[in-house]
Amino acid sequence: MTDQPREGTLQSTAVLTEQTDPAGIEPGDGAAAEAAAGPRAKARTLRRMLRQPVTLFCLAMLLLQVVLALGAPLIAPYDPAAPNVANKLQGPSGDHWLGTDDLGRDTLSRIIYGTRTALLASTESVAIGLVLGVGLGLFVGYRGGWWDRIGMRIADVMQSIPALLLALALVAVLGSGLGNAMLAVGLIFAVSFMRITRAVVLAEREKLYVDAARVLGLRSSGIMLRQVLPNVSPPLIVQASIALGTALLIEATLSFLGVGIDATQVSWGAMLDASRQHVSEHPLLAILPGAAITLSVLAFNLLGDGLRDAGSPRSAPRAGSGKKAKLPIVSTPVPSPDDALLRVDGLTVTDRNGAQLISDVSFHIKRGETFGVVGESGCGKSITAAAILGLLPKGVTIAGGSIRLEDSELAGLSGEALRQVRGKRIGMVFQDPGSALSPVHTVGRQLTDAIRAHSGLSKAEAHDRAAELLTLVGVPNPQERLKDYPHQFSGGMAQRVVIAGALACDPELLIADEPTTALDVTIQAQVLDLLASLRERLQMSLLIITHDLGVVADSCDRVAVMYAGQIVEQRSVEDAFAEPKHPYTEALLAAVPHSETDGEPLATIPGRVPPAWAWPQGCRFNPRCPYATDDCRTGTVPADADGVRCLRVTELQLAGAR
Amino acid sequence: MSTDITPDTEQSSEPSEPSKDGPLLSVENLSVQYQLGRGMTGRAKTLTAVRDVSFSIETGRTLGLVGESGSGKSSIGRAILRLAPVSGGRIVFDGQDTATFGKRTPLSFNRDVQVVFQDPMSSLNPRQTIATTIGQAITRHRPLSGLERDREIEQALDRVGLSGYHADRYPHELSGGQRQRVAIARALAPRPRLIVCDEPVSALDVSTQSQVINLLMELQRELSVSYLFIAHDLEVVRHISDDIGVLYLGQMVEAGPADQVYRTPAHSYTQRLLASTLVANPARQAARTAERRALGADA
Numbered sequence: 001m002t003d004q005p006r007e008g009t010l011q012s013t014a015v016l017t018e019q020t021d022p023a024g025i026e027p028g029d030g031a032a033a034e035a036a037a038g039p040r041a042k043a044r045t046l047r048r049m050l051r052q053p054v055t056l057f058c059l060a061m062l063l064l065q066v067v068l069a070l071g072a073p074l075i076a077p078y079d080p081a082a083p084n085v086a087n088k089l090q091g092p093s094g095d096h097w098l099g100t101d102d103l104g105r106d107t108l109s110r111i112i113y114g115t116r117t118a119l120l121a122s123t124e125s126v127a128i129g130l131v132l133g134v135g136l137g138l139f140v141g142y143r144g145g146w147w148d149r150i151g152m153r154i155a156d157v158m159q160s161i162p163a164l165l166l167a168l169a170l171v172a173v174l175g176s177g178l179g180n181a182m183l184a185v186g187l188i189f190a191v192s193f194m195r196i197t198r199a200v201v202l203a204e205r206e207k208l209y210v211d212a213a214r215v216l217g218l219r220s221s222g223i224m225l226r227q228v229l230p231n232v233s234p235p236l237i238v239q240a241s242i243a244l245g246t247a248l249l250i251e252a253t254l255s256f257l258g259v260g261i262d263a264t265q266v267s268w269g270a271m272l273d274a275s276r277q278h279v280s281e282h283p284l285l286a287i288l289p290g291a292a293i294t295l296s297v298l299a300f301n302l303l304g305d306g307l308r309d310a311g312s313p314r315s316a317p318r319a320g321s322g323k324k325a326k327l328p329i330v331s332t333p334v335p336s337p338d339d340a341l342l343r344v345d346g347l348t349v350t351d352r353n354g355a356q357l358i359s360d361v362s363f364h365i366k367r368g369e370t371f372g373v374v375g376e377s378g379c380g381k382s383i384t385a386a387a388i389l390g391l392l393p394k395g396v397t398i399a400g401g402s403i404r405l406e407d408s409e410l411a412g413l414s415g416e417a418l419r420q421v422r423g424k425r426i427g428m429v430f431q432d433p434g435s436a437l438s439p440v441h442t443v444g445r446q447l448t449d450a451i452r453a454h455s456g457l458s459k460a461e462a463h464d465r466a467a468e469l470l471t472l473v474g475v476p477n478p479q480e481r482l483k484d485y486p487h488q489f490s491g492g493m494a495q496r497v498v499i500a501g502a503l504a505c506d507p508e509l510l511i512a513d514e515p516t517t518a519l520d521v522t523i524q525a526q527v528l529d530l531l532a533s534l535r536e537r538l539q540m541s542l543l544i545i546t547h548d549l550g551v552v553a554d555s556c557d558r559v560a561v562m563y564a565g566q567i568v569e570q571r572s573v574e575d576a577f578a579e580p581k582h583p584y585t586e587a588l589l590a591a592v593p594h595s596e597t598d599g600e601p602l603a604t605i606p607g608r609v610p611p612a613w614a615w616p617q618g619c620r621f622n623p624r625c626p627y628a629t630d631d632c633r634t635g636t637v638p639a640d641a642d643g644v645r646c647l648r649v650t651e652l653q654l655a656g657a658r
Numbered sequence: 659m660s661t662d663i664t665p666d667t668e669q670s671s672e673p674s675e676p677s678k679d680g681p682l683l684s685v686e687n688l689s690v691q692y693q694l695g696r697g698m699t700g701r702a703k704t705l706t707a708v709r710d711v712s713f714s715i716e717t718g719r720t721l722g723l724v725g726e727s728g729s730g731k732s733s734i735g736r737a738i739l740r741l742a743p744v745s746g747g748r749i750v751f752d753g754q755d756t757a758t759f760g761k762r763t764p765l766s767f768n769r770d771v772q773v774v775f776q777d778p779m780s781s782l783n784p785r786q787t788i789a790t791t792i793g794q795a796i797t798r799h800r801p802l803s804g805l806e807r808d809r810e811i812e813q814a815l816d817r818v819g820l821s822g823y824h825a826d827r828y829p830h831e832l833s834g835g836q837r838q839r840v841a842i843a844r845a846l847a848p849r850p851r852l853i854v855c856d857e858p859v860s861a862l863d864v865s866t867q868s869q870v871i872n873l874l875m876e877l878q879r880e881l882s883v884s885y886l887f888i889a890h891d892l893e894v895v896r897h898i899s900d901d902i903g904v905l906y907l908g909q910m911v912e913a914g915p916a917d918q919v920y921r922t923p924a925h926s927y928t929q930r931l932l933a934s935t936l937v938a939n940p941a942r943q944a945a946r947t948a949e950r951r952a953l954g955a956d957a
Contacts (some may be wrong), residue, residue: 141702209782215773216844376863448896547863549938554947587865591864593871593893602871602897605865657938658939
């Protein structure tokens with residue numbers, strides 16, 4: 001069904017390849033599916049909410065409470081305050097469903113009227129807290145400086161006063177009454193709301209969208225209320241609903257102590273107090289208001305989490321994630337030499353919905369060779385690396401194929417067997433050195449831990465080995481630097497440390513996933529040089545995963561170009577870049593700006609990589625391919641001896657790198 | 659100097675007066691210092707991010723600024739946008755010294771000078787739909803009725819190659835390239851004359867990168883808008899820029915026409931930067947690698 005609209009866009013995108021009209025740039029095949037997906041935001045929020053049974057239950061509880069509170073005079077069978085001493089302390093009966101108390105008042109009616117008091121008290125205090133706290137928090141957070149310092153000191157003082165004591169004091173000063181007591185509670189709440197608001201505002205204030213709003217000349221008040229406040233709401237919603245529960249508890253406590261309410265009001269706390277003398281004969285008198293309190297507080301607490309999740313646009317389920325891509329697993333074996341260190345054959349990885357993240361990926365890496373995997377994001381490069389290392393995300397599994405390191409099979413390994421390979425025979429370097437190193441331990445500690453995990457070395461020996469490794473990767477002054485924390489290293493030096501860690505146990509294969517993407521140009525070159533020299537000195541093989549064709553040209557011997565979960569071309573870098581055989585390789589090379597593209601528009605690839613559940617039928621590149629014919633849109637495309645998946649491989653004359 | 663930067667200027671609420679001859683933006687001996695708070699001794703610590711940098715941009719032209727992280731290139735952009743403190747020198751836009759604005763930036767300046775940031779994910783409010791984001795950029799400068807605004811939003815999206823149905827989307831529902839298009843649409847909404855592009859394509863895939871570069875150049879031809887294009891990739895900067903300035907440790911070490919800087923780099927840092935820039939051509943890259951190792955041996 002989704003194929004129909006997509007067919008329509010195929011024709012147009014194929015024609016647009018070299019066109020520069022901005023209106024025609026991104027009519028990707030996702031567009032048709034996107035246009036059909038997703039109603040308006042509010043409806044989506046509602047639908048998300050309906051999928052959470054706990055939230056629904058809490059909402060029902062809240063609704064029931066509101067109905068009971070508002071309609072108490074209509075719903076309650078008796079006047080809650082009317083004594084009837086003749087009927088005192090009765091058990092449940094047809095007249096009094098939940099019995100009567102020591103003055104003969106109907107328990108059910110009193111519980112219903114108690115809801116009114118409880119809701120009024122908690123909403124009053126939370127409303128006061130929200131209005132005051134959020135307002136002040138936005139103000140001090142956005143203004144900063146002295147406003148912030150003074151505001152926070154006052155908050156510190158306020159928070160050292162117990163809410164209950166302040167409530168008692170205010171009641172003493174302003175006179176008794178629930179309103180005064182809850183005013184005190186509201187003031188205390190305001191402080192915690194203010195702290196949360198301020199903290200989030202401080203974080204959000206640094207975001208670029210706030211800068212963009214300022215550059216647009218939006219007013220400060222507008223930025224605070226319309227830009228920042230919505231982003232403060234998730235923690236506030238949780239806090240507010242928990243505060244509702246807390247306020248209810250405080251109200252019950254005050255009533256129990258006989259402070260908050262006057263005699264005419266009915267409260268669950270007061271009911272508990274009254275039941276004390278009769279609790280052994282009539283336990284129901286204590287259990288019923290107790291259950292009302294507990295259930296209400298629980299509902300408030302759970303409601304907060306549910307509302308936060310439902311209100312966030314990010315928690316939307318991925319459109320179409322429910323349907324399975326029905327693609328056959330077709331294995332086309334690519335010949336690999338006997339001396340290959342790593343051999344991946346027909347590797348297919350699926351997610352929990354059965355969508356193939358990578359399909360039939362086959363390649364090999366020889367000893368001492370640098371192999372590159374290149375492609376746009378979303379093409380399965382990192383999934384391939386993760387599959388080799390057994391680091392696939394939860395729910396993602398290897399559905400077929402094999403991964404052999406020399407003669408041991410890695411696919412399906414787990415636990416200790418996997419640990420013996422990962423980190424020992426295969427090392428890994430991640431993209432961002434900042435997040436690959438733990439900020440709370442010294443570099444020395446992290447390196448020695450990595451060394452000792454796979455060797456029987458003593459602490460001292462491991463320390464020496466760590467210093468040796470740092471020397472190896474070109475970190476000056478290694479003995480001293482082992483005592484430093486990661487933040488004391490520059491980006492390039494930190495990446496050297498990560499590489500040192502990956503080398504801890506003399507791996508035979510080093511996998512580097514975008515090893516230089518986060519680094520500056522000159523540092524990137526140094527790190528690539530380091531990897532090349534390490535490969536030579538340590539007789540390693542290197543697998544470099546990158547989106548940068550320049551990195552491949554600089555460092556790799558052979559390259560696999562990946563598109564939409566498949567390898568579409570796999571050859572020596574010189575051949576593949578000089579005379580590409582797959583249109584995708586040609587398109588990638590053409591899109592890179594270079595010295596001959598002065599002023600003229602760059603070549604682009606129309607559209608974008610489709611999501612894994614919507615890989616196109618036939619050749620997966622066909623919707624974006626300028627050379628696609630009808631044959632390309634049906635059937636499967638096998639890989640030839642060069643790993644090229646293109647039906648027109650023999651007839652096309654493609655342009656290489658300039 | 660032309661003022662017809664937009665197809666229909668009659669809608670502009672505050673038409674800026676035609677300026678005297680001279681560049682649209684001129685930056686003279688700019689320095690930017692950040693206060694790092696006070697140290698234990700009570701002495702204020704400062705970080706000088708930019709030192710004595712001068713350049714100018716004509717209407718409809720692009721100046722590219724290259725340099726590494728920490729070279730001060732983003733600080734220059736932020737100083738022009740009045741998001742970073744100017745501690746020395748002058749920034750003159752359209753004949754007017756921005757220091758005379760005082761604390762309140764005039765709305766006309768906010769209309770004339772816009773920005774596109776590197777990371778479109780954090781530069782778009784995650785809780786606002788695309789329509790809201792672009793709508794408020796339009797209505798802040800041109801009060802419009804709801805219907806007119808919706809039409810303008812659609813036009814703005816169309817101009818950057820997005821469809822009308824994207825208006826109801828949230829940023830996380832779009833791809834990186836689409837998000838950057840939204841950021842460009844937002845920057846164009848007030849009909850600016852200068853856009854500061856702070857690493858606008860660094861976070862994008864190569865194919866998406868070329869789409870966005872083409873879009874920016876197309877829009878420049880159409881609207882005569884000027885760009886200050888900040889990036890670390892010399893190849894990208896050379897492609898889009900008329901002139902290039904090379905920054906190193908907060909100072910402009912080399913400036914000139916793009917082709918000249920690229921083909922005959924004079925400063926050793928520019929040479930090193932050029933030699934470190936990777937090209938997707940194995941033969942040419944091999945030559946560069948050799949050159950880079952030779953330079954590295956010198957350093």
